[in-house]
Amino acid sequence: MNKEYKVPTWEPGVKQLAPNIYAYIQAKATWYWSNAGFIVGNDYVVVVDSLATVGLTRKFSDEIREITDKPIRYLINTHHHGDHIYGNHVFTEATxxxxxxxxxxxxxxxxxxxxxxxxxxxxxxxxxxxxxPADITFDKQLTLYMDEGEVRLLHFGPGHTAGDIIVYLPEEGIIFAGDFIFLYSTPLGMEGSFDGWLRNLDAMANLGAQTYVPGHGPVCGAEGLNLCRDYLVFVQREAKKRFDRGMTVDEAANDIDLGQFKQWPNHERILANVERLWREFRGEDPTTSKLDIAELFLRMDTMAKAREL
Ligand SMILES: [Zn+2]
Known part of the structure; x- marks a missing residue:
């Protein structure tokens, strides 16, 4: 068993990454425990993602207020999952x-x-x-010119979902990666494209940043991006073998031995990932080939509980 995959503990809370750039990190990387961040400019603050509940987002907002009393002008959502947008309305003044x-x-x-x-x-x-939902949207790239620096919002095509973006700070070499990086919890690919996710990781790596803020898990460097990639490549390969043998989604999800990834929590997400991969192997477009997510959550919950027995 490779020790790189073992889940460590890490310090939660506000983490300063550069003089005016902060990550907000949760102690856990599991369901709905998502990270966020903020950038403090001369005149205003930019926040990256809200959290899963009103209470968690209020706590995050209070933490920002410990650092600065400048107005929060912009709130960026990396993608539409509830743990990144459900608290949007707490930031009442933000665009x-x-x-x-x-x-x-x-x-x-x-x-x-x-x-x-x-x-x-x-x-x-x-x-x-x-x-x-957002007041302003874009497709490929939008740049905020903040003081002397740039905050680049980039979309490289479908990945974790069909509409993820990253927030790239070129001067500081920092990327808020959203859910392109799950570190020490199982990546969830129910809505996007595995091929696309891997292309996104390559595009992100090519930017040459030193520091990544994952959507789930501790702040990392390229090694964190690579661990997430390892899971995606492994599951894609194992799923394809079983797809080619004519297995059903449930048969394949139960048959895949996760090996070293068994150490990562939420491994019931294999079910959602295989559901998505089956559609991808059939050539379906992730923007139109949608899953019944409520039903999938129940099936994953059943699988998780069965594995705990
Ligand atoms: Zn997500």
């Missing part, structure tokens, strides 16, 4: 920016059934969420 697809999906998916959510994820309080 929200996302990819076109992120806005569309935020509106279409809305907030999931709170009863279902509370059953599957009882440690979170999902009450009081009012899904608030």
């Amino acid at each position: 929200i920016i996302s990819h076109d697809y992120c806005r569309r999906e935020a509106i279409e998916q809305g907030i999931r059934d709170p009863g279902l959510m509370n059953t599957i994820f009882p440690e979170f309080d999902f009450r009081g969420i009012a899904v608030t």
Whole structure:
């Protein structure tokens, strides 16, 4: 067993990455425990992602206020998943920016059934969420010129979802990677494209940043990006063998031995990943070939509980 994959502990909270750039890191990388960040300029603050609940986002907002009292002018959403947007409305003054697809999906998916959510994820309080989509959207690239520096928002095609962006700070060599990097929890690829995700990781690596803020897990360098890539390549390869043998999604998901990735929590996500891969192997477009996510959450929950027995 390769020790690189072993889940370490890490320090949660606000982490200063450069004089005016901060990551906000959770102690866990599991379901709905997502990271965020913020950039403090001369006149205003830019926030990267809100969190999964109103309470978690208020706590994040309070942490920003410990550092600065400047107005929060922009809130960037890396993608439409609830753990990155459900707290958007807590930042009442911010103009929200996302990819076109992120806005569309935020509106279409809305907030999931709170009863279902509370059953599957009882440690979170999902009450009081009012899904608030972006005010400004873009497709390939949008640059904020902030003081003397640039905040580049980049989209390299479908990956973790069909509308993820990264936030690249070229002067500091820092990337807020959103959910392109899951570190020490199982990557979740139910909505995008595995080939596309790998292309996104390559494009990101080619930017040459030294520091990545993952959507889930501790701040890392290129080694963190590579561990996430290892999982994607492994699952794609193992799934393809079973697809070619004519297995069903459930048969394949149960048959794949995760090996060293068994150490990462939420390995029931193999089910969602195989569901997506089956569609990808059939050549379906991720923007139109959608899964029933509520149903998938229940199946993953059943699988997770069965594995705990
Ligand atoms: Zn996500």
